[in-house]
Amino acid sequence: MAKENGKSEATIAITRWEPVLVYPVEETGDEYFFLSNLDQNIAVIMKTVHLFQANERRSSDDVGQVIKGALAKLLVHFYPLAGSLTISSEGKLIVKCDGHGVPFVEAVAECAMEVLGDISTPDPEKLGKLVYTDPGAKSLLETPLLTVQVTRFRCGGFVVGLAMNHCMVDGLAAMGFLKSWAEIARGLPLSTPPFLDRTILRARQAPKPEFPHHEFDDIEDVSNLAQLYTSEPLQHRSFTFDAAKLGRLKQMAMEGDGPLESYTSFTALTGLIWRARTRALNMGPHQKTKLLFAVDGRARLEPPLPVGFFGNGIILACCLCEAGELLDQPLSFAARLVQTAVRGTTDGFIRSAIDYYEVTRARPSLTATLLVTTWTQLGLSSLDFGWGEAVQTGLVDLPQKEVALFIPVWKESKSTVVVLGLPAPCMEVFQELMDF
Structure with a gap:
C-alpha cells in the first residue's frame, strides 16, 4: 500500500512565540568538543516531529515549561548540543562549547492534532510548521546544533519538533538523548548517562586504510x-x-x-x-x-x-x-x-x-x-x-x-x-x- 505526500486538506494555522535560548543549569567543562571521522560526512540537519495525544488525566497547558525545564537539566549531561559548530585547525568540524544555547519555541495550533493525519510520508509544507529553524543562519556553521519547538493543539495533544545536526548523533544516540530528556521531564534519574568522549574513534596515529572503500x-x-x-x-x-x-x-x-x-x-x-x-x-x-x-x-x-x-x-x-x-x-x-x-x-x-x-x-x-x-x-x-x-x-x-x-x-x-x-x-x- 502506497501513500503519497501532497497538499494538506486542512490548513494548519500555527502561532509561535519568540524563541528563547535554553542553557545548561550548571557550568560545563571543555572549550572544544572533538567530532570523529564518522561524524564529519553527515553534517545535515534532521527535522523530526514526535506526536503525543491528549491525556485525560493531565492538561498539556504547561507542557512547554516542563519540557524546557527538563532540557536545561539535560544539557548539563549533553552540553555539546548547547555549543556551535566551527572548523578546527585540521580543517575538520568541531564543536565550540561557547554556551550558545538551544533555541526553544512554544507554539499553539488552531486545530486538533488529528488534522496531521498519517505522518509516515515526509511533508515539508505541513510538518515544517512544527519545527523551528533559525532564519538568521546563513550557513551550516551558523545553524544551531539543536532547536526545539513544542506545539500545543486545541485537542490537548502536542508535538515536539526537533532540528538536530546529524554530525552530533546517529539514530541510536538521538534516541538515547530523547529518552534521557523524557526521564528528566518525568522526574527520574538518567537510566543511561551519556558517554561523551569520541576520541576513542580517532584515526590511528599512522593511518592505514586496509580495505577498498x-x-x-x-x-x-x-x-x-x-x-x-x-x-x-x-x-x-x-x-x-x-x-x-x-x-x-x-x-x-x-x-x-x-x-x-x-x-x-x-x-x-x-x-x-x-x-x-x-x-x-x-x-x-x-x-x-x-x-x-x-x-x-x-x-x-x-x-x-x-x-x-x-x-x-x-x-x-x-x-x-x-x-x-x-x-x-x-x-x-x-x-x-x-x-x-x-x-x-x-x-x-x-x-x-x-x-x-x-x-x-x-x-x-x-x-x-x-x-x-x-x-x-x-x-x-x-x-x-x-x-x-x-x-x-x-x-x-x-x-x-x-x-x-x-x-x-x-x-x-x-x-x-x-x-x-x-x-x-x-x-x-x-x-x-x-x-x-
Whole structure:
C-alpha cells in the first residue's frame, strides 16, 4: 500500500512565540568538543516531529515549561548540543562549547492534532510548521546544533519538533538523548548517562586504510540521472510491508541460482528497493549503481563502544555493480551483496574507513546511489515526557534525494514502512514494482 505526500486538506494555522535560548543549569567543562571521522560526512540537519495525544488525566497547558525545564537539566549531561559548530585547525568540524544555547519555541495550533493525519510520508509544507529553524543562519556553521519547538493543539495533544545536526548523533544516540530528556521531564534519574568522549574513534596515529572503500567512489552519470531529477518534480511516497509481505519477499530472495540462504527482512527489503529504484530510474545497463546503508558499529568494534555512546557509531556499508547485472540477476543476487557487505563490516573495516577519511578527506559520492537508513530498531514509540507514549514520529523531509528511510509501523513490530522520493514518472514505475 502506497501513500503519497501532497497538499494538506486542512490548513494548519500555527502561532509561535519568540524563541528563547535554553542553557545548561550548571557550568560545563571543555572549550572544544572533538567530532570523529564518522561524524564529519553527515553534517545535515534532521527535522523530526514526535506526536503525543491528549491525556485525560493531565492538561498539556504547561507542557512547554516542563519540557524546557527538563532540557536545561539535560544539557548539563549533553552540553555539546548547547555549543556551535566551527572548523578546527585540521580543517575538520568541531564543536565550540561557547554556551550558545538551544533555541526553544512554544507554539499553539488552531486545530486538533488529528488534522496531521498519517505522518509516515515526509511533508515539508505541513510538518515544517512544527519545527523551528533559525532564519538568521546563513550557513551550516551558523545553524544551531539543536532547536526545539513544542506545539500545543486545541485537542490537548502536542508535538515536539526537533532540528538536530546529524554530525552530533546517529539514530541510536538521538534516541538515547530523547529518552534521557523524557526521564528528566518525568522526574527520574538518567537510566543511561551519556558517554561523551569520541576520541576513542580517532584515526590511528599512522593511518592505514586496509580495505577498498567503494562508498567514496565517484560514479560517471552515463544515464543522465542529474538531468532527470532537475526536469521532473520529486515525489515522495511511503510503502507498507506487513509481516505477510515481508515473508513473501524473503522467500523470493531465496529463489535463484546456488544454495538457498536465509536472509533477514532488512537484507531482502534493501535488495528489493535497490533493484526497483534502479529500474524505475531507467539506468542504462552499463551504469554503475551504488547502494550505501548504515550499519551500527557499536558492537562490531573491538572493544565495543561504551554503553550510552553519544555520537555517530554507524558506518556506511557499500555494494557496487552495473545496473544491467543487478536487474538481470534474481533478487537473491542483490540480497547476497547486501548480506556480504553487512558481514564485512568488522572492526578492521571500520578502523580502515576512519583512517581512509583521515588520509583523503573524501566524501561519499551519491551519483546513481541509493542510501538506506533504518529507524526500525530505535524504539521510537516508547518516548514519554509524562503525558503518555508518543503516537507517531515522522521526518519533515528526507535530507537527500538519494535516501530511502525504513521506519516501523506504529505498535506493529513486524511491519515496515519504506519512504523515498523519485521523479514523478519514475515513482509510477516504482509503485508497480512494489505490487507482489
